[in-house]
Amino acid sequence: MNAISLFACGGIGDLGLQHAGFEVLVANELLEERAEVFKFNYPSTQMIVGDIADKQQEIIAKTRKLLAGQALDLVFATPPCQGMSKNGRGKLLNAIRKGDKAEIDTRNLLIIPTIAIFLATGAHTLVLENVSEMENTYIPNPSKNGEMIGIIDFIKQSLGAEFSSSIRVVEFADYGVPQCRQRLISIFTKHEKLKKHLQLFGSLFPMPTHSKTGQELPRWQTVRDAIAHLPSLDARQPATAKHTTIQYHSVPLLDEAKYLWVANTPPEKSAFDNQCINPSCLFDKNLTHGASKDKNGINRFNTETPLYCIKCNHLLPRPWVKEGDNYRIMKGYTSAYKRMGWDNPCSTLTRNLSYACSDNKVHPEQNRVLSLYEAMILHTITHYAFHWQRTDGKKVSDKLIRELIGESIPPAGLEKIFSHLALLSKGIPQSPKQPSFGQQELCFA
Numbered sequence: 001m002n003a004i005s006l007f008a009c010g011g012i013g014d015l016g017l018q019h020a021g022f023e024v025l026v027a028n029e030l031l032e033e034r035a036e037v038f039k040f041n042y043p044s045t046q047m048i049v050g051d052i053a054d055k056q057q058e059i060i061a062k063t064r065k066l067l068a069g070q071a072l073d074l075v076f077a078t079p080p081c082q083g084m085s086k087n088g089r090g091k092l093l094n095a096i097r098k099g100d101k102a103e104i105d106t107r108n109l110l111i112i113p114t115i116a117i118f119l120a121t122g123a124h125t126l127v128l129e130n131v132s133e134m135e136n137t138y139i140p141n142p143s144k145n146g147e148m149i150g151i152i153d154f155i156k157q158s159l160g161a162e163f164s165s166s167i168r169v170v171e172f173a174d175y176g177v178p179q180c181r182q183r184l185i186s187i188f189t190k191h192e193k194l195k196k197h198l199q200l201f202g203s204l205f206p207m208p209t210h211s212k213t214g215q216e217l218p219r220w221q222t223v224r225d226a227i228a229h230l231p232s233l234d235a236r237q238p239a240t241a242k243h244t245t246i247q248y249h250s251v252p253l254l255d256e257a258k259y260l261w262v263a264n265t266p267p268e269k270s271a272f273d274n275q276c277i278n279p280s281c282l283f284d285k286n287l288t289h290g291a292s293k294d295k296n297g298i299n300r301f302n303t304e305t306p307l308y309c310i311k312c313n314h315l316l317p318r319p320w321v322k323e324g325d326n327y328r329i330m331k332g333y334t335s336a337y338k339r340m341g342w343d344n345p346c347s348t349l350t351r352n353l354s355y356a357c358s359d360n361k362v363h364p365e366q367n368r369v370l371s372l373y374e375a376m377i378l379h380t381i382t383h384y385a386f387h388w389q390r391t392d393g394k395k396v397s398d399k400l401i402r403e404l405i406g407e408s409i410p411p412a413g414l415e416k417i418f419s420h421l422a423l424l425s426k427g428i429p430q431s432p433k434q435p436s437f438g439q440q441e442l443c444f445a
Ligand SMILES: C[S@@+](CC[C@H](N)C(=O)[O-])C[C@H]1O[C@@H](n2cnc3c(N)ncnc32)[C@H](O)[C@@H]1O
Pocket: 007, 008, 009, 010, 011, 012, 013, 014, 028, 029, 030, 031, 034, 050, 051, 052, 053, 078, 079, 080, 081, 110, 404, 407, 408, 409
């Protein structure tokens, strides 16, 4: 089966597509350095670098040429999610009335060339991946004088009645990925076998393979399952922060203060809750940190959290800011400087995965964040032969690796979805049971 990939980045998601049996003919990505990594890993795919809106005709023409009269099966599109917001239509319209045009993030309009390309290629199935906020994101409808329309409605309207859709917020831990990552996956299809399956069973998604409770299905894969076997690292000094032979098994150093906060943080706790370390006191009932909703319902972290032991007045090993000779508690939520648990999947890996101040990013017991190698395992990239190399021979920086992980979804989970679609479209019967997803449950994090 064949496909094209829009917003392809470095091609991590495409690993799932490719291993489900799809040949990716053409890909498009805006940023050169990301496309360089893609090109190294998919030498037979035609990568078109540039803005999708400008490259629309080239993408269509190249796809048609490579198809040489054959039909295209699938378009995989993963537009940027940074512009998607929970703002409902009312809030957006109010802002527009007040002349605040900036409320419409132009990145949300990228769906327009995406749909145009999909329709022009004649593919039978479109798979879109985005954050769940996409469901509530509105754009001006180009075919109706800019009248506001929800993105999903815009897609349905543009595709017409010939297409059916199956749309879900998928928790990727339900597909055996040792990471909690929820994404909105929207499948639109005019393929007769897929439509028939959808009509009979109500979903085009495969059954989950794992569950949070572990009752009916095996329990979610955990951080322990994925990385406990790796050699220890310690972020205090260069000699212990880098493994000598395992590539990418290294971590950034923590300065003296951060190391002190992290070293005194118990499992699954935040450094903001650390207690007295004065050996002659060790008082452990100092008020812990927290957050509460203000009168507008916005979550605000406490600013009154103590930084000095109420019993001995010793400085607590909590995240602080030094102002002159004085210290104050750092502004931040309790998920910052927090150790992840061994017995859960890790929280969503973002481009900030190497910062201890980012959410739940401290190793379950060692004094450090995750190494890039551990992140690659937790993101399931190591299931595949993916090369951190660029066609121009330049080094792939650690920053680029973090971006590529943060922007993508775990390919092993995607592979299950694409394999399911491939089997259904070939008429190979799949489990008639309705998928009973745990995705309504929020992640532990
Ligand atoms: C969510 S990421 C895609 C992740 C990718 N599917 C993967 O598996 O790694 C979105 C990508 O769209 C790219 N992008 C943003 N604006 C674009 C545009 N106007 N045209 C083409 N690509 C764009 C970004 O550079 C980013 O790499």
